[in-house]
Structures are given as structure tokens and as C-alpha cells.
Amino acid sequence: VFWAFRVAFPAATGRIARACILLLLVPLSITSLNDGQVNGMVIGLLICSTVALRQERYRLAALFAVGPVALKVYPIVFAMLAGLLYPRRFIAWFLMLLGIAAVLPFAWADARYVSSQYWQLYHAIVQDHRSGDITFAYRDLRLVFALVGAPVSDHVYQCIQVLAGAGIAAIAWLGQRSGWSTNRLLGYVLALACCWMTLLGPATEKATYIVLAPVLVWLLVEAKREGWRS
8 A cells, every 4th residue: 555655656755644544544554454365465466567567567467467466366457457448568468477376276186176276266256145144145236136126137237337447448548548647547446446356246244345445545535635635
């Protein structure tokens, strides 16, 4: 987070500002850190990838982007957006490093065991919806539909996920073509990717909302810096 703020808002990272940033990060972060989930590592690596893109260090950005995908799979949405913005400089490195990450487990364990783990992961992703009981349901948009008495089917929900992702990609592409500053463009890419992962991701729990904490802080600092009261 501090690396990102030093790059994007060097004037906003004085001693008092750093203290305020840490305090703002706490409410959405403490649940995930308390139960030892990897969400903190996921958002940390995504931030590092964003900063590396800002500094035009594309190989490093690809390396940082692979980590969250290896841990959770669905953060690939960020890599897809980065690949859309920098197709020649980012995507080839990302795909190569992702392939290496997928093959590495075979170097440390029996091939049949690793293959079975990948197969089990696939089935867990396909079958784990938690939509039958609201108490244990994922904390995402599908739960909102259920609570207002308008539950949606798997097919409809998948269509919503794809359409929302396409909309985010369109915003990023149009922003780049419209000449947005690099800070603004990459800030929106990270923010919208994190919003998609929480609102429309495949496994959103309360602890997952840590990924929104740095986004919220960035928006508040940007609003303060630009004088946007609303």
C-alpha cells in the first residue's frame, strides 16, 4: 500500500497520512487477517502488480499478478484487464509465468497426486454454490437477489458476471483511449477488478472484503487531494 501511495501520491504519504491510511485499512482487513486467510496476500500482490505497471516494469507486474491467480484463481480478472491495456508488454509474460506456476507442483510431489488435486479443485469450483441456505451463502450479489425475493439461476448469474466483466473492460479500454492519466487508469482497473471479485466473484465471504480496503483508502485520498467532497 505504501509503495503504491509513494508512486501515485508522493505528497500524500507524510507521517500523519501514513497513520490515517493504516487506520482506514483496519475495518475491512481485520476479519481476514484474524482467520489467517490468504486474501491479504492476494490484494497485496495485486497492488504490487499495479505499481509495477505504473512504473512500466511489465515482467515484474506479470510475476506479481500470477501469485493471486495461483492462490485463488478468480483474481485472473485483474490480469485480463492488464492484458487488455498492455497486450504486447504484459500478457505474454503473464501466460508464461502462469504456466510455470501451474507446473511447479509436479516438481515436488507425485504427478498422480498433483493431478488429483487439480481435478478436485475443478469440481469444488463447479459444485460449490452455497445458494441453498442464506445463512451460509456467499456474501455477493446473488445473496442480495435472494434477500429481496428474486433469486436467480446459475445461468442467469453467470451471464451477469460476464456482462459486468465486459462492462469493466469497456471502461478500462475507453479510459485508455480517452487519455486518462496512468494513475487514474490503473487505479480504476484495480478498484473495479476488486469490486467484481467481491460482488460477483465465485467465493465471496466476509473475509474477502479485505480486497476493497486499499481501494476505499485510495478513493478517499484521491477525493481529499482533488477536493471532491461528494
